[in-house]
Amino acid sequence: MNAASKKILIADDDSSIRLVLSQAFTRLGYQVRATGNATTLLKWVSDGEGDLVVTDVVMPDENVFDVLPRIRKQRPKLPVIVMSAQNNLITAVNAAEVGAFEYVPKPFDLDDMTSAARRALSRPADSEASKAQARAVRDDRLPLIGRSAPMQEVYRTIARLVGADLTVLITGESGTGKELVARALHDMGRRRDGKFVVINLAATPRERVEAELFGKEDGDHGKLVEADGGTLFLDEIGDMPLDAQTRLLRVIDGSEPTVNPKTGRRPNMRIIAATNRDLRALIQQGLFREDLFFRLNVAPLRLPPLRDRVEDIPDLARAFLLRANREGLPAKTIDSGALERLKRHPWPGNVRELENLVRRICALYGEDLISARIIERELADQQPVVQGQEGPATLAQLVEQKLSTYFADQPDGIPPPGLYDRVLEEVERPLIQLTLAATRGNQVRAAEILGLNRNTLRKKIQDLGVEMSRGRR
Structure with missing residues (x-):
C-alpha cells in the first residue's frame, strides 16, 4: 500500500495544529481528515476510516485517554500517536498504558512527528518485533521506563505526590533512578517553574558540606538559598556529616534564621532526599539523627532493584x-x-x-x-x-563490589573529580573509629596498631570527624 492510499485521522481542538499537520502529511502524499472533537474521531474510526490516528489528549468533549480503549476495542490494529502540551511523566505513562503507538510532547518537531507517522504506517501488522520497537521509541522519551507491577506502584505513588508539596524520602539501591524520580516530582509539581538544585552528599567532601548547603562568607549563599521557590534534592543523605544534619534540622524547624538576601525572607523550597543506605540502622549506630529522619520521611517512596x-x-x-x-x-x-x-x-x-x-x-x-x-x-x-x-x-x-556499584550509578559511568581522596576517606573513617573503639579511646595504642604517628592520628580524627569512644584518650 503506497502513501496515497493511506489515510491519517487528525484530532485537535487547535485549528492551527490541524492545519500544520494536515499540510505536512498531504505533502508526503497521505490522505488526511481532521476534526476538532473526539466524537467525530470515534465515528470515523467506527466507520473503518483511517490507517493512523494522530490526536491531542485534551479535547472539548472527551479526554482521549478515555477514548483510546474504545478505539483499541473496535480497531485493535489501528496505531495511535498521542500528543499533549501536558508534558509530564503521568501523561507519558497514561499514553503507554492505553496502548498508544507513541507519545509526542508539544510543542513538537514536525520532522519527529512525520517520522513517527511513517514508522506507524510501515510497521508489519501485529509483529512482536515492531511492537517492541514502538515501545522502545516511546520509552526512550520517558524519565522512567517499565511496565512491571513494582514500577506501576512507583508511578501511582508519584501521581499521589505531585499535587502535594510534601517532603519526600526516596530509598533504593544505587542505580535505581532516585534522581530521575526526584526530577519527575519537581517537573510535575507546583514548583516546576523554580530551580531543581542538587547536592550529592556522597560526592561532596565532608568539610565542604556545610558551606555548600548554607553558604560561605564570600557571598556564596549556598544551595538552600539557590533552591528558594523550587526543589532541593539531597542525594545520598545518609552520607551527611552529623554537624550538617544538626544545622539542616535547625533550618527546617526555623530555629536557625536563614535569609535569601534577594527577598529578605526565609528560603521556601520543597526538600526531596534520597539514600541507598538504611537510615534506621545509621540511627542505631549514632550516625544519623532520628529527629531529622522523621522530618525527611514524611512521604516515603521506595524504588525496586x-x-x-x-x-x-x-x-x-x-x-x-x-x-x-x-x-x-x-x-x-x-x-x-x-x-x-x-x-x-x-x-x-x-x-x-x-x-x-x-x-x-x-x-x-x-x-x-x-x-x-x-x-x-x-x-x-x-x-x-x-x-x-x-x-x-x-x-x-568487598571494596571492588562496592566501587563497581558506585561507578555504575554515575552518569556515563564516570564519577565526579576527587574520587581517590573520597574513597580513602570512606575507608579511613571506619578503620580509625573501630581501632579507637577496640583500644577504648587510647590514641597512643590506636596509633601503634595503625602504624601512624600519634599527631597524624589526632589530625585524621579531627579532619574526618571520627566519633570518639568513651574511655582514656
Missing part, C-alpha cells in the same frame, strides 16, 4: 539502544537470546549498570545485532564476587 523487575529489562535495553544511537553511537538491535541472558544477571548496579553495558556494547562491537554471545562475553568478568563464593569475601573483593 532491577532484579525485582526483570520483565522490564527488554524494554529498558531497547530504549537504551535507541538513546545511544541518538547520541551518536552505532544503531543496533538485540535478539531474544541476549535479552534472556540479561534477565539472568543479578544487576548489582541496577538500571544504571544496564545502560552503561548497552553503551559499551554499542561503542565496542561492530555487529548490528547484539547476541547472547556478546552479552555473555561482557558479563563474564562482572559476576558477583561475594555471593555464592566458597569462603568469606576478602576486603579487596
Whole structure:
C-alpha cells in the first residue's frame, strides 16, 4: 500500500495544529481528515476510516485517554500517536498504558512527528518485533521506563505526590533512578517553574558540606538559598556529616534564621532526599539523627532493584539502544537470546549498570545485532564476587563490589573529580573509629596498631570527624 492510499485521522481542538499537520502529511502524499472533537474521531474510526490516528489528549468533549480503549476495542490494529502540551511523566505513562503507538510532547518537531507517522504506517501488522520497537521509541522519551507491577506502584505513588508539596524520602539501591524520580516530582509539581538544585552528599567532601548547603562568607549563599521557590534534592543523605544534619534540622524547624538576601525572607523550597543506605540502622549506630529522619520521611517512596523487575529489562535495553544511537553511537538491535541472558544477571548496579553495558556494547562491537554471545562475553568478568563464593569475601573483593556499584550509578559511568581522596576517606573513617573503639579511646595504642604517628592520628580524627569512644584518650 503506497502513501496515497493511506489515510491519517487528525484530532485537535487547535485549528492551527490541524492545519500544520494536515499540510505536512498531504505533502508526503497521505490522505488526511481532521476534526476538532473526539466524537467525530470515534465515528470515523467506527466507520473503518483511517490507517493512523494522530490526536491531542485534551479535547472539548472527551479526554482521549478515555477514548483510546474504545478505539483499541473496535480497531485493535489501528496505531495511535498521542500528543499533549501536558508534558509530564503521568501523561507519558497514561499514553503507554492505553496502548498508544507513541507519545509526542508539544510543542513538537514536525520532522519527529512525520517520522513517527511513517514508522506507524510501515510497521508489519501485529509483529512482536515492531511492537517492541514502538515501545522502545516511546520509552526512550520517558524519565522512567517499565511496565512491571513494582514500577506501576512507583508511578501511582508519584501521581499521589505531585499535587502535594510534601517532603519526600526516596530509598533504593544505587542505580535505581532516585534522581530521575526526584526530577519527575519537581517537573510535575507546583514548583516546576523554580530551580531543581542538587547536592550529592556522597560526592561532596565532608568539610565542604556545610558551606555548600548554607553558604560561605564570600557571598556564596549556598544551595538552600539557590533552591528558594523550587526543589532541593539531597542525594545520598545518609552520607551527611552529623554537624550538617544538626544545622539542616535547625533550618527546617526555623530555629536557625536563614535569609535569601534577594527577598529578605526565609528560603521556601520543597526538600526531596534520597539514600541507598538504611537510615534506621545509621540511627542505631549514632550516625544519623532520628529527629531529622522523621522530618525527611514524611512521604516515603521506595524504588525496586532491577532484579525485582526483570520483565522490564527488554524494554529498558531497547530504549537504551535507541538513546545511544541518538547520541551518536552505532544503531543496533538485540535478539531474544541476549535479552534472556540479561534477565539472568543479578544487576548489582541496577538500571544504571544496564545502560552503561548497552553503551559499551554499542561503542565496542561492530555487529548490528547484539547476541547472547556478546552479552555473555561482557558479563563474564562482572559476576558477583561475594555471593555464592566458597569462603568469606576478602576486603579487596568487598571494596571492588562496592566501587563497581558506585561507578555504575554515575552518569556515563564516570564519577565526579576527587574520587581517590573520597574513597580513602570512606575507608579511613571506619578503620580509625573501630581501632579507637577496640583500644577504648587510647590514641597512643590506636596509633601503634595503625602504624601512624600519634599527631597524624589526632589530625585524621579531627579532619574526618571520627566519633570518639568513651574511655582514656
